Amino acid sequence: xxxxxxxxxxxxxxxxxxxxxxxxxxxxxxxxxxxxxxxxxxxxxxxxxxxxxxxxxxxxxxxxxxxxxxxxxxxxxxxxxxxxxxxxxxxxxxxxxxxxxxxxxxxxxxxxxxxx
Amino acid sequence: xxxxxxxxxxxxxxxxxxxxxxxxxxxxxxxxxxxxxxxxxxxxxxxxxxxxxxxxxxxxxxxxxxxxxxxxxxxxxxxxxxxxxxxxxxxxxxxxxxxxxxxxxxxxxxxxxxx
Numbered sequence: 001x002x003x004x005x006x007x008x009x010x011x012x013x014x015x016x017x018x019x020x021x022x023x024x025x026x027x028x029x030x031x032x033x034x035x036x037x038x039x040x041x042x043x044x045x046x047x048x049x050x051x052x053x054x055x056x057x058x059x060x061x062x063x064x065x066x067x068x069x070x071x072x073x074x075x076x077x078x079x080x081x082x083x084x085x086x087x088x089x090x091x092x093x094x095x096x097x098x099x100x101x102x103x104x105x106x107x108x109x110x111x112x113x114x115x116x
Numbered sequence: 117x118x119x120x121x122x123x124x125x126x127x128x129x130x131x132x133x134x135x136x137x138x139x140x141x142x143x144x145x146x147x148x149x150x151x152x153x154x155x156x157x158x159x160x161x162x163x164x165x166x167x168x169x170x171x172x173x174x175x176x177x178x179x180x181x182x183x184x185x186x187x188x189x190x191x192x193x194x195x196x197x198x199x200x201x202x203x204x205x206x207x208x209x210x211x212x213x214x215x216x217x218x219x220x221x222x223x224x225x226x227x228x229x230x231x
Contacts, residue, residue: 033219042206043160043221092160094219103148103167103210105219109159 002027002100004108006093012114018081021111023093025074030096032070033105034078037090046091049076083115118143118211122222129197129229137192137225139207148210149190150219151181155203163205166190177201202229 032049047055055068070076093108123138151163164175171183207222
């Protein structure tokens with residue numbers, strides 16, 4: 001079965017710093033997404049990572065705070081910039097695979113971020 | 117705007133009890149519907165899905181869900197829960213928004229099953 005790998009799995013960071021989260025998939029995907037799951041809450045879509053172009057951000061999320069790259073079909077990064085304690089969340093990568101039904105999204109294990 | 121409502125945030129059951137988790141969505145167009153499950157310490161997994169056809173869909177581990185279009189509902193059921201069903205359950209709708217499909221999640225229901 002296809003694998004979605006996220007690194008790091010968890011981190012503790014100081015306020016004002018930035019963290020880059022990586023998402024690597026072992027099969028070709030059509031779409032890649034980044035979600036945030038704040039403590040005790042549901043998943044919120046941050047942006048759709050577009051290959052070779054700027055990501056499409058949802059309302060309330062901006063590129064300066066959450067820059068995203070997707071240099072190829074199977075890899076993407078999300079950076080959480082100038083962090084504050086409010087950014088403490090689980091960040092999840094999600095994909096749709098080329099080889100699987102198109103409207104099903106699969107999720108990585110997530111990156112648990114704590115900001116002090 | 118599209119939204120998904122899950123009626124129960126916390127549910128506590130004894131083993132062998134029956135389970136029904138409510139999910140309602142607001143969207144007038146064609147939707148794909150999903151239930152995802154997140155077991156403690158694990159990542160989000162697909163439990164079942166509805167795209168079209170028979171509105172009663174069966175998923176893994178004995179779960180099923182019924183799509184009732186007139187009620188905009190997609191409730192999750194299991195006749196007899198087990199301790200291993202302790203998890204958080206998320207209803208999600210894939211709907212078209214802003215020119216592309218977007219997966220929208222409900223707030224989640226945390227289920228605790230006691231032996």
